[in-house]
Amino acid sequence: MENSPEYLYHYTNIETLALILANHTFRLTSLDQMDDLQEKEAFDLKNAGQFCYVSSWTDDETENIPMWKMYSSLNAGVRIKLKANPFKEFENTPSSISEVTRQTVTDNSNGSYLKSIIPIADMLKNGFIAPGALGNNILHKVEYTSDSSKLYPKLLNQDGDKFSIALGNLGKHKNIHWEFQHEWRYILLLMPLNLNQAVDKSVKEFQATSTKILFGQAKQAFPFYDLTLDEHAYAQMEITLSPKISAGNRLIVNSLIEKYNPSAVLHESSLLGLI
Structure with a gap:
């Protein structure tokens, strides 16, 4: 895949902006809730798209009127600019994992811990x-x-009585009718699997979950997941007001920035007065 852009843009409404600023998070949503109904479908497995979670962005720095209308609002929306891969990395310390598993985890790290954008303790x-x-x-x-x-x-690869499921093939292609979006997306597979138990039970649960996915019977753990933003990326956020922003909504956005992220840069729309 080609190199990712330095910055990406996300069109949204003011209510969502308030949650992003207040919680320092960005939401990934399951494919079964996307506007493109083809996205959740696979050739051979039903309901597999529910385990693929995405957040959609664009690399087009030029404001796009259809994007304002479809994913935001001409008078009550914003466009967020953030650096690519803006998510916080958590250190998975033995103590954080022991707290969840209630088992002693030996620390052989010499102070260098595995990092992840979702804490392993949260998964467990x-x-x-x-x-x-x-x-x-x-x-x-x-x-x-x-x-x-x-x-x-x-998605299904079968060799005799053994099979594997390539869920990583989901979420990366869209119909050419959506090409105007110039979309980049963050993609995570979140599988309902409890590993906070004995190894033999975890193996059996993994096998059972795989079989349920195969027959379209597995259920997602939750419809969305909120990833925490890195503080440096959060502080460098840029926000563009929608082209026909109302006076009241302008005040709301200004108040949100002043309260939660005063270092964020606020821009007028380049389309202001043109539409």
Whole structure:
């Protein structure tokens, strides 16, 4: 994949902006809740898209009127600019894991701990795993295509009585009709799997969960997940007001920035007075 851009842009409404600023988080939502109904589908497995969580951005720094109208509002919206891969990395210390597992975890790290954008303790506590979270590069450029084999990817690989499921093929392709979005997206697979138990039980649960996914019977752990923003990236946030922002909504945005992120830079829309 080509190198990711330095900055990305996200169109949203003022209510969502308030939650982002107050909580220092950004939400990834399951594919089964996307506006493109093709996204949750696969060639061979039903309901698999529910385990793929995404946050959609664009690399187009030029304001886009259809994007304002579809994902924000001309008079009550904003466009957020953040550096790419802006998520906080947590240190997974033995003490944080021991607190959840209630078992002693030996510290052989010499002070250098595995980092992840979702704490391992949170996965253990809430009964899910997110392998892609063990790092801070979950960003993918969306490929627009009319190739049905990419739009409806084949996920099941079978060898005799053994099978594997390539959920990593989800969320990376969209129909060419959406090409105007110039989309990049953060993609995480969140699987409902409780590893906070004996090894033999974890193995059996993994096998059972895989079988449920195979037959379309597995259920997602939750419909969305909020990733914490890195404080440096958060402080460097830039916010553009929508082209026809009302006086009241302008006051709301200014108040939110003053209260939660005074270092953020506020811009007028380049379309102000033109539409």
